[in-house]
Amino acid sequence: MIIIVFGVSGCGKTTVGQLLAEQLNLPFHDADLYHPPVNVAKMSNGEPLTDQDRIPWLKVLASNLREWDNNGGAVLACSALKEDYRQTLAEATEINWVYLAGSYDTIRKRLVTRMKHFMNPKLLDSQFEILEEPDYGIRIEIDSSPHLIVQEIMDKLHQNKVQFGIIGMGVMGRNLALNLAEKGETVCVYNRHVVGSEEGIAQRLADENPDLPFKAFDDLKSFVHTLEAPRVILLMIPAGNAVDMQIEQLKPLLSKGDVIVDGGNSFFKDSERRASELKADGFHFLPMGISGGEEGARKGPSLMPGGTAEGYNLLKTYLEKIAAVDKKGKACITHVGTGGAGHFVKMVHNSIEYAEMQLLAEIYSIMRHGWGLEPEKIAAILEDWAGYGLNSYLLEITVSILKKKENEEFLLDKILDQAEQKGTGGWSVSVALENGVPYGPLAEAVMARNISARKTSREDLAKKIAFKPDPAFVFDEKPEILRNAFAMVSLINHAVGFDLIKTVSDKQDWGINLSETARIWTNGCIIRSALMEDLVDVFKDHDNLLAAKQSLELFGKSQRDLAFVVNQAMESGHAVPVMSSALNYYLSAITSESAANLIQAQRDFFGAHTYQRKDKERGNYFHTDWLSND
Numbered sequence: 360m361i362i363i364v365f366g367v368s369g370c371g372k373t374t375v376g377q378l379l380a381e382q383l384n385l386p387f388h389d390a391d392l393y394h395p396p397v398n399v400a401k402m403s404n405g406e407p408l409t410d411q412d413r414i415p416w417l418k419v420l421a422s423n424l425r426e427w428d429n430n431g432g433a434v435l436a437c438s439a440l441k442e443d444y445r446q447t448l449a450e451a452t453e454i455n456w457v458y459l460a461g462s463y464d465t466i467r468k469r470l471v472t473r474m475k476h477f478m479n480p481k482l483l484d485s486q487f488e489i490l491e492e493p494d495y496g497i498r499i500e501i502d503s504s505p506h507l508i509v510q511e512i513m514d515k516l517h518q519n520k521v522q523f524g525i526i527g528m529g530v531m532g533r534n535l536a537l538n539l540a541e542k543g544e545t546v547c548v549y550n551r552h553v554v555g556s557e558e559g560i561a562q563r564l565a566d567e568n569p570d571l572p573f574k575a576f577d578d579l580k581s582f583v584h585t586l587e588a589p590r591v592i593l594l595m596i597p598a599g600n601a602v603d604m605q606i607e608q609l610k611p612l613l614s615k616g617d618v619i620v621d622g623g624n625s626f627f628k629d630s631e632r633r634a635s636e637l638k639a640d641g642f643h644f645l646p647m648g649i650s651g652g653e654e655g656a657r658k659g660p661s662l663m664p665g666g667t668a669e670g671y672n673l674l675k676t677y678l679e680k681i682a683a684v685d686k687k688g689k690a691c692i693t694h695v696g697t698g699g700a701g702h703f704v705k706m707v708h709n710s711i712e713y714a715e716m717q718l719l720a721e722i723y724s725i726m727r728h729g730w731g732l733e734p735e736k737i738a739a740i741l742e743d744w745a746g747y748g749l750n751s752y753l754l755e756i757t758v759s760i761l762k763k764k765e766n767e768e769f770l771l772d773k774i775l776d777q778a779e780q781k782g783t784g785g786w787s788v789s790v791a792l793e794n795g796v797p798y799g800p801l802a803e804a805v806m807a808r809n810i811s812a813r814k815t816s817r818e819d820l821a822k823k824i825a826f827k828p829d830p831a832f833v834f835d836e837k838p839e840i841l842r843n844a845f846a847m848v849s850l851i852n853h854a855v856g857f858d859l860i861k862t863v864s865d866k867q868d869w870g871i872n873l874s875e876t877a878r879i880w881t882n883g884c885i886i887r888s889a890l891m892e893d894l895v896d897v898f899k900d901h902d903n904l905l906a907a908k909q910s911l912e913l914f915g916k917s918q919r920d921l922a923f924v925v926n927q928a929m930e931s932g933h934a935v936p937v938m939s940s941a942l943n944y945y946l947s948a949i950t951s952e953s954a955a956n957l958i959q960a961q962r963d964f965f966g967a968h969t970y971q972r973k974d975k976e977r978g979n980y981f982h983t984d985w986l987s988n989d
């Protein structure tokens with residue numbers, strides 16, 4: 360932050376500037392000390408300086424201001440009497456102007472008693488002649504003591520403060536801006552300007568909400584300069600190149616100590632890279648997962664910030680204001696871990712989201728196409744399940760979707776069955792593979808979207824292979840059994856996702872707290888559910904959800920039901936990739952004697968990869984010549 364305290368000689372700018380600098384913990388500079396000797400000599404002889412004299416001095420000051428700003432800020436005392444001078448000083452830096460205003464008589468009295476200063480009191484007349492009072496910045500009348508003046512400046516600086524800016528007025532950015540502004544915070548909003556297509560987007564938001572404290576911009580420089588350092592700038596734009604490009608555009612406009620928050624669904628490894636690059640440049644970077652979609656952003660999302668604890672603390676108060684709250688009234692936000700931890704956790708959140716969505720789609724498919732129920736009937740069954748501790752946001756919205764009609768017909772039937780995706784689900788699969796984490800059910804949810812995208816090919820094959828189940832086959836309409844299967848798969852989906860969090864957190868030394876992660880997911884986010892409420896306590900005692908007492912009880916009563924449902928679905932020709940994968944995952948996970956010995960034998964057979972033996976100490980490797988007769 361750069362503050363210039365200015366006014367005619369004798370107004371007290373040096374005293375006030377020094378005190379202000381002390382208060383703000385910033386270095387103080389006196390512009391007079393930057394005058395070349397020729398200017399000092401002129402002033403001492405009572406000769407007024409001309410504009411020609413001042414220009415080189417102002418230019419040196421402007422370049423120093425830029426440097427001071429980059430180093431964290433400063434307070435400068437400078438006469439800066441004419442608008443031209445001030446514009447030269449402000450050429451490369453955003454400046455907080457503090458004008459010390461006093462009458463000619465007051466200042467004259469002060470000057471005549473000032474013996475040590477090289478300024479000749481006779482020059483006062485010329486100063487008042489050229490003085491152009493500003494109609495911006497902070498104006499302080501100098502009739503009180505320097506300490507009171509400084510207090511007044513501090514108050515006004517605070518009043519003028521707008522620290523929070525949001526870039527990207529799409530679904531999320533716009534609603535987060537509304538959320539924060541409704542809490543009384545002035546928010547600077549910016550959307551890129553693309554001639555002919557993207558014009559005045561941020562201004563539209565401000566115009567539509569005249570009662571809310573928005574400052575809207577199409578121009579990035581003005582947006583940044585309106586923000587008070589240390590600035591907090593939240594990016595709500597698409598992940599990938601757009602984020603890198605936006606950061607590059609921002610960097611030259613920012614000051615050291617400013618905070619950039621990436622609230623989009625960025626890949627956490629990109630966030631780690633950006634965090635170290637921005638740290639080297641002197642900025643804080645907070646990669647932050649946000650969940651809750653449009654409604655969550657507006658009414659209270661779940662927030663998953665990573666980055667440095669210092670950066671987090673700078674904006675904790677803002678974030679707590681906009682976040683959802685859990686049942687105990689605590690904000691659904693936690694500092695997940697350093698670096699890219701927040702985006703990593705959001706990525707896994709989305710992976711669980713994909714699996715839970717696909718699970719509901721499979722349940723719907725069984726009831727609609729296997730049992731032949733109408734959407735409204737399915738909705739009623741799902742509503743009933745909510746009463747069995749299976750309630751979730753995704754279940755609720757599925758019920759609403761199933762009931763929605765357009766011109767007397769179910770809207771769902773008109774929606775093209777090609778699922779799209781933006782990346783988080785697939786990235787989770789890659790990260791699980793990299794870390795050797797079994798991820799079947801959650802990976803299947805991504806694959807299900809991939810195969811759904813092949814609509815034309817599916818249509819062609821469907822014509823060629825018109826599968827019909829055995830005529831004797833009956834798809835039993837058993838909602839209780841399906842409900843148990845649903846509960847078991849949902850639990851496994853969560854176990855798989857949290858396993859990835861634990862594994863990667865341990866590897867990265869992030870120390871992610873699983874119970875706290877579940878807590879911030881109990882409200883505001885897309886995977887909030889009754890199960891998530893339970894997981895807050897479960898993860899206080901267990902890292903492995905499969906081994907928790909509650910899970911063992913559920914598995915005991917539901918394993919056969921899940922097998923029954925998967926079997927029936929397969930028999931009748933309905934794909935249930937997440938359900939079947941969850942069952943396979945579960946069976947594999949609880950098997951003490953697996954068939955992997957055969958895999959090891961095969962590897963050793965064809966590639967001499969060696970194997971360990973059950974009858975020898977672990978860590979010893981053996982090779983067999985499998986074709987020899989010995």
Ligand SMILES: NC(=O)C1=CN([C@@H]2O[C@H](COP(=O)(O)OP(=O)(O)OC[C@H]3O[C@@H](n4cnc5c(N)ncnc54)[C@H](OP(=O)(O)O)[C@@H]3O)[C@@H](O)[C@H]2O)C=CC1
Pocket residue numbers: 526527528529530531532550551553557560595596597598600601604605622623624625649650651652653781
């Ligand atoms: N929608 C959701 O439910 C959630 C989304 N997210 C994530 O939040 C981020 C924003 O999502 P959302 O609001 O839905 O997206 P939208 O598509 O609704 O909005 C995207 C915004 O980014 C701007 N933008 C696009 N490209 C660029 C670029 N190259 N440079 C600068 N700005 C750009 C757009 O401006 P313009 O109008 O000019 O195109 C628009 O303001 C994404 O990362 C998304 O994955 C996270 C949680 C939930």
Ligand SMILES: O=C(CO)[C@H](O)[C@H](O)COP(=O)(O)O
Pocket residue numbers: 624649650651652709712779780781782783784885
């Ligand atoms: O993050 C989200 C919700 O939590 C977003 O809605 C995200 O866009 C969903 O992912 P995808 O578009 O891949 O379905």
